[in-house]
Amino acid sequence: MSQVISIAPMMDYTDRHFRYVMRKMTKKTLLYTEMITTQAIIHGDRHKLLDFSEEEKPVSLQLGGDNEEELGECAKIGQEWGYDEINLNVGCPSSRVQNGNFGACLMAKPEIVAKCVEKMQKAVNIPVTVKHRIGIDNQDSYEDMVNFVKIVANSGCQKFIVHARKAWLQGLSPKENRDIPPLRYQDVYQLKQEFPHLTIEINGGITTMEETKHHLKFVDGVMIGRAAYDNPYLLASIDQEIYGETTPILTRQEIIESLYPYIDFWTAKKLKLNTIMRHLLQIFAKQSGTKQWKRYLSENGNTFNGGSDIVRQALKELVISN
Ligand SMILES: Cc1cc2nc3c(=O)[nH]c(=O)nc-3n(C[C@H](O)[C@H](O)[C@H](O)COP(=O)(O)O)c2cc1C
Structure with a gap:
């Protein structure tokens, strides 16, 4: 199709x-x-x-x-x-x-x-x-x-x-x-x-x-x-x-984790983490923990020093808060 x-x-x-x-x-x-x-x-x-x-x-x-x-x-x-x-x-x-x-x-x-x-x-x-x-x-x-x-x-x-x-x-x-x-x-x-x-x-x-x-x-x-x-x-x-694919639907966490190599590649080139993560701020929309996720990234992701380590921590914050 x-x-x-x-x-x-x-x-x-x-x-x-x-x-x-x-x-x-x-x-x-x-x-x-x-x-x-x-x-x-x-x-x-x-x-x-x-x-x-x-x-x-x-x-x-x-x-x-x-x-x-x-x-x-x-x-x-x-x-x-x-x-x-x-x-x-x-x-x-x-x-x-x-x-x-x-x-x-x-x-x-x-x-x-x-x-x-x-x-x-x-x-x-x-x-x-x-x-x-x-x-x-x-x-x-x-x-x-x-x-x-x-x-x-x-x-x-x-x-x-x-x-x-x-x-x-x-x-x-x-x-x-x-x-x-x-x-x-x-x-x-x-x-x-x-x-x-x-x-x-x-x-x-x-x-x-x-x-x-x-x-x-x-x-x-x-x-x-x-x-x-x-x-x-x-x-x-x-x-x-829509397309009838039979592969399992990834969880939010799996999607985020699959991006770690990409995040680390770009942040190593001195891209601000949130240039990527701003597109994922809403991934937990309407889920409990969404506020903590957004807050952690807003407070820690506007930096040139840090990549997937910050995202990993943001996920931990979310789990802790649940
Ligand atoms: C922030 C923003 C920027 C947009 N920029 C473009 C654009 O560059 N080119 C374009 O054809 N439409 C642009 N649009 C319109 C969208 O492509 C789309 O036609 C519109 O948002 C209606 O679809 P939606 O109700 O699903 O959002 C933009 C929409 C938004 C919200």
């Missing part, structure tokens, strides 16, 4: 360490980078922006931009770097992104998106996909979205990930744009019916296994965002529950 579950691109969260941690919980799920702009890739430190570990694969590189030549060039760089898929961001409503004329405001310009996707697809032989909203501002009818998808699909894009709420480009912050506009799952289901040959993945507000399974009756895939952050252990049973 191809990857029917993915973990959403999330700026400042889905860095390489987050992905490595997630991979310990699920081998099958498609992971994303944060959005990286074409300008950053063309002019910035590519190793810092793009490097990742083989163990994280499959990984999709999400690009932000609206210039077809630059997007083509960056898609090619992404493929050469080893990414498995290139995704174009047509969902971010931040003012910084709007000033660059990309992200969600491109929903009003499907022809430009189509041209960009065509250039990107020509530059690589891995899939090029688009993540978008159901609409923006007053261009938010189901028909508007169908028009967008039709035009972009004509350029060769086969997979659309739809955040099932519109974005207001003025007046709401990016955070509010992830909470306030109502979710319209039915529109995404209908899109799949209308374009059965396309891969349609749904995103927005999905927080449990039951919800995930329910959506999969209507669409090809489910993308999970904030829930992977608030409750990362949710992902630990995805391979078994």
Whole structure:
């Protein structure tokens, strides 16, 4: 089965360490980078922006931009770097992104998106996909979205990930744009019916296994965002529950222990322990001891001196407190 579950691109969260941690919980799920702009890739430190570990694969590189030549060039760089898929961001409503004329405001310009996707697809032989909203501002009818998808699909894009709420480009912050506009799952289901040959993945507000399974009756895939952050252990049973894997589900402790070599490798290179551990602060969410775990790591993990020894102690604190 191809990857029917993915973990959403999330700026400042889905860095390489987050992905490595997630991979310990699920081998099958498609992971994303944060959005990286074409300008950053063309002019910035590519190793810092793009490097990742083989163990994280499959990984999709999400690009932000609206210039077809630059997007083509960056898609090619992404493929050469080893990414498995290139995704174009047509969902971010931040003012910084709007000033660059990309992200969600491109929903009003499907022809430009189509041209960009065509250039990107020509530059690589891995899939090029688009993540978008159901609409923006007053261009938010189901028909508007169908028009967008039709035009972009004509350029060769086969997979659309739809955040099932519109974005207001003025007046709401990016955070509010992830909470306030109502979710319209039915529109995404209908899109799949209308374009059965396309891969349609749904995103927005999905927080449990039951919800995930329910959506999969209507669409090809489910993308999970904030829930992977608030409750990362949710992902630990995805391979078994969704992909039918028969290997045992790892316990929280086993997941943490399996990361010790990775933690020690990076902290020996003078990475702050919590650069990795911040992605695991919530692994005991809703469990007794979660407070002690978080407190111990917050107090002891913001250091350049210490690796898995601190994590081992944090686990002991948790056991003692139970
Ligand atoms: C902190 C944060 C950063 C985000 N950064 C990106 C991003 O870089 N690119 C993108 O397409 N979406 C981004 N998103 C949106 C998510 O990918 C996702 O579409 C959204 O959170 C809705 O899914 P959820 O309800 O499962 O979280 C971000 C969301 C959050 C919470």
